[in-house]
Amino acid sequence: MRHTLREAWSGLRRNLTMTFAVIITMWVSLTLFGGGLLGAQQVELAKGRWYDKIEISVFLCVKASSGRNCEPGQDATDAQKQAIRTALETNSEVETVYYESKADTWEDFKRVYKDSPVLADMSVDLMQDSFRVKLKDPEQYEGVVSAIAGLPGVQAVQDLRQYLNPLFQWLNIAKWATIGLSLWLLLAAALQIATTIKMAAFSRRRELGIMRLVGASNWYIMLPFLIESLVAALAGAALACGSLAAIEKFLIIDRAQPSLKSIEWIGWSHVGLAMLGVVAVGVVLSVVPTVIATRKYLRV
Incomplete structure (x- = not known):
């Protein structure tokens, strides 16, 4: 395990600029994705318990x-x-x-x-x-x-729907536009992760070939790269979660709620669900590109 962590740390240092770029891209894209999730929950909350029945x-x-x-x-x-x-x-x-x-x-x-x-x-x-x-x-x-x-x-x-439908149509358009934009940015982040891992694997290709020839398992070879990508993705996810918390505190609680008391606003429980979604997507986006990028180096 010590060797795995040392290799992961070495890879992060060698590709510091690319890792930083991945973190920033993940931060922005996951924040937009989390914002879309918050928007979806706000739309459902604004509709109220009667909207779908009336x-x-x-x-x-x-x-x-x-x-x-x-x-x-x-x-x-x-x-x-x-x-x-x-x-x-x-x-x-x-x-x-x-x-x-x-x-x-x-x-x-x-x-x-x-x-x-x-x-x-x-x-x-x-x-x-x-x-x-x-x-x-x-x-x-x-x-x-x-x-x-x-x-x-x-x-x-x-x-009532002649008044409510136009409002919710625009809210839904804004929600899906945010999620759509975030998906493109998430794709860009996944490609950046794959590129970073490919560069790291290419620079160590001889070492990886020797490890494979002496019987090292695929998991043992891949684990340092997984840790590298997970560190970058989780750092971006943590920053995105902080951004969502800031949106809830400074935009909704401090400004929107006092100004528009007739609307039921999303709370911390909704933010928590969005954060879980952000972290889950971040983990998936770190694991899948890494597995794909290192696949060719796992063959003898």
Whole structure:
């Protein structure tokens, strides 16, 4: 093992410039890759627990509501709620109906605005209950809207996806653009690792040939090169993890959360998952090119 470590250290010193270039490339590419993973998690978090279920939201009357279907100063009655539910559930275009009570809305409100002073001025009585409707065909929503909009107790009917879809489309474009760019940079890093290892193996080709002739195993010959590439990849991954932590602390916690309290932001648990992905990709990108690059030197 001492010989293996000595050889690995010797290889790192001989190819110091290339190793440094690999570390920088891995750092940038893995940071972008981790940023893409964070972006993907943020998109899913921003969609919320209802997004994939909702095509239409039917908001019910509360005391503060105004509209031709609402009695001033009164909430929608239980009979009105039941009539609305029945009309929705018997509609041939409706697949599923979800009811969100004031208490449910209040729990969501407290979660989203937990760090905001506005929470002190609100209560469960000020929340608005609603029906969330999933359609069999999202394009066929006008008939449902027209059938429900005039019922007593209905304050408003909204097709939320006309507002949400453009936002999430752009978020998804940004997410995949980041991941796509990072993949190209990761490919460049893998090629750099392969080139570095090839140069190191070529400079020791006579020594490797002698070791192979005297019966040294492939693993014994390859291990110093694997350690070299792992050191460079893990150094880049560590720097990338530090960059992701900095993004979470200084960009999200210190700036984004105080400015946009209505959005649920990713936390340290999400950053931890992204870091695991970064380290795993870094290890794979160090091992695979090394095995390929040293393959020709393992033959007698």
